[in-house]
Amino acid sequence: MTVLDDRLVSVYDEVLARNPGEAEFHQAVREVFESLTPVVAKHPEYLDSAVIQRLCEPERQIIFRVPWTDDKGQVQLNRGFRVEFNSALGPYKGGLRFHPSVYLGIVKFLGFEQIFKNALTGLPIGGGKGGSDFDPKGRSDAEVMRFCQSFMTELYRHLGEYTDVPAGDIGVGGREIGYLFGQYKRITNRYESGVLTGKGIGWGGSLVRTEATGYGTVYFVDEMLKATGDSFEGKKVVVSGSGNVAIYAVEKVHQLGGTVVAMSDSSGYVVDEKGIDLDLIKDIKEVRRGRIADYAAERGATFVQGGSIWDVPCDIALPCATQNELDENAAVTLVKNGCIIVAEGANMPSTPEAIRVFVEASTLRFAPGKAVNAGGVATSALEMQQNASRDSWSFEYTDQRLASIMRDIHDSCLATADEFGAPGSYTSGANIAGFIRVANAMQAMGVI
Numbered sequence: 001m002t003v004l005d006d007r008l009v010s011v012y013d014e015v016l017a018r019n020p021g022e023a024e025f026h027q028a029v030r031e032v033f034e035s036l037t038p039v040v041a042k043h044p045e046y047l048d049s050a051v052i053q054r055l056c057e058p059e060r061q062i063i064f065r066v067p068w069t070d071d072k073g074q075v076q077l078n079r080g081f082r083v084e085f086n087s088a089l090g091p092y093k094g095g096l097r098f099h100p101s102v103y104l105g106i107v108k109f110l111g112f113e114q115i116f117k118n119a120l121t122g123l124p125i126g127g128g129k130g131g132s133d134f135d136p137k138g139r140s141d142a143e144v145m146r147f148c149q150s151f152m153t154e155l156y157r158h159l160g161e162y163t164d165v166p167a168g169d170i171g172v173g174g175r176e177i178g179y180l181f182g183q184y185k186r187i188t189n190r191y192e193s194g195v196l197t198g199k200g201i202g203w204g205g206s207l208v209r210t211e212a213t214g215y216g217t218v219y220f221v222d223e224m225l226k227a228t229g230d231s232f233e234g235k236k237v238v239v240s241g242s243g244n245v246a247i248y249a250v251e252k253v254h255q256l257g258g259t260v261v262a263m264s265d266s267s268g269y270v271v272d273e274k275g276i277d278l279d280l281i282k283d284i285k286e287v288r289r290g291r292i293a294d295y296a297a298e299r300g301a302t303f304v305q306g307g308s309i310w311d312v313p314c315d316i317a318l319p320c321a322t323q324n325e326l327d328e329n330a331a332v333t334l335v336k337n338g339c340i341i342v343a344e345g346a347n348m349p350s351t352p353e354a355i356r357v358f359v360e361a362s363t364l365r366f367a368p369g370k371a372v373n374a375g376g377v378a379t380s381a382l383e384m385q386q387n388a389s390r391d392s393w394s395f396e397y398t399d400q401r402l403a404s405i406m407r408d409i410h411d412s413c414l415a416t417a418d419e420f421g422a423p424g425s426y427t428s429g430a431n432i433a434g435f436i437r438v439a440n441a442m443q444a445m446g447v448i
Ligand code: NDP
Pocket: 168, 169, 170, 171, 172, 213, 240, 241, 242, 243, 244, 245, 246, 264, 265, 266, 267, 320, 321, 322, 323, 325, 345, 346, 347, 348, 373, 374, 376, 377
């Protein structure tokens, strides 16, 4: 583990003591703290004024009961969460995740990361995250609708376009955002478009929002490649997951001349050396809500049940599924197989041990999720801008804005890493650049 400044160690110990049993949250805090030693050496005031301590304590945490009735008439019970982490730069902004693994520690890790990611975009958005342990898999549309309505019946009182603006994440796509927005509108009697992002194109949504996280991930990697005079042309790419982020990452890789040879879901992975047939994946995942194994069966590709997708040799690896999906063994395999870039489309997909392997490898460059996947939330902020001005922008214009935001984030990571003595470290650059922006705003606003 990287050695932390002594005073950061005591703040970290306090975080552990105040938030017992929240392993993912601890991991996310530790990851940021590991970059902050040179910052507090230059600016001890961030510790003296307890900005760092305050940053680790959410402004507000909401936990609520979500009862709903299934198609058989049985009452089901889930737990809902919204962690409003930091509003120094703007309204709380961050997605909702519906997945059985969701508990407070997951929501807090995501909310904490979101603060720095949102700051990196340069747009006026604070950090928050929410969700539920509800599993939409195997549920009918009517069940998902009743769940979303019950969830929003409690959450609406905490939201508002100037207060807290949720969006999608794992298990929450266009269908869920539609049901959530409908219930918000009904309860409040307000057509407040800017209260949720990821809306449908015909009713306040932004073009490019669906594609934004995946496209943005690949734009970021394209900048990494350009920085060394390279390009996607002819590169073999592995993308884990087959959800929203993964699908649009694949689409952009193919547009830029690379070939994606493997994708996955939680049951296993497919290898298709000819290049993933994206129309088929979209049909299976977005239309039929099927499994990745169906792709192998229909396309005549190889399906490996369980196993590690990172065993598939590639030049570029894009983990786009979930947290801690890429461990130390996988990292060693990627390095051994000659992978030159690992860029995180998902939030915290690499374990700390895997990141250590990447950092020590001289042949590979690593970029963290809070920089790489920031295109999703950035485009959500562009959706808010369009809603506020009652306007809608063209696909081309919005896509250009996204590409230019990703270029700026890339450049600011490298410039900040240089400034703080960690040249070439995208992790240090992202953590420090995001931190400084939020910390300065917090200091300006006094002890709140
Ligand atoms: P989706 O629900 O659309 O897709 C998630 C994908 O990951 C599915 O293919 C899912 O498979 C797979 N997956 C989930 N858990 C596992 C696992 N344990 N092992 C292997 N595969 C798994 O979610 P998104 O694409 O929206 O999100 C993916 C990641 O990107 C998350 O970390 C999210 O926080 C992050 N992110 C998303 C943004 C967005 O705009 N959507 C923005 C920024 C970050 P299965 O269907 O079998 O569960």
